[in-house]
Amino acid sequence: MKSRYTRQPKPPKPTDGEVAILRVLWQRGPSTVRDVWDQLSPRQEIGYTTVLKRMQIMLVKGLLACDKSVHSHVYRAARSKTQTQRQVIRHLLERVFSGSVPKLVMQALATQRATPAELAEIRKLLDEIERGSK
16 A cells, blocks of 8 residues: 655656757657657757667656657657756756755856846746735
8 A cells, every 4th residue: 555645756857968859849749759850960960769769768767758659659748848947947956056046046147148138037027926926
């Protein structure tokens, strides 16, 4: 009998190569290995079999789901882009910034200058948080 206190396993953190594949799937939607490879190969020197193997590993890790009802298997991201981004940020926040949100934000803004439009978006989000609407 399973305990009601059993903790759900944390989803795996994607590697850089896996994030590249996820980006293609988030942009294109469900795709075959060939579709993903066609998108990645002009930007990176990567072989079809490398993409295939990586996607098979991602399937086992739970990062991808696969529709095997068609001849060419169609893969999709198992989690949304937002879910994955939040998971990676939580991991980074704990490992590198000891849970300090201000330190993470300050370093992010110090590392790459935000555009005026991005700063306006950040101000809007901060205002919403202060009003308690998020």
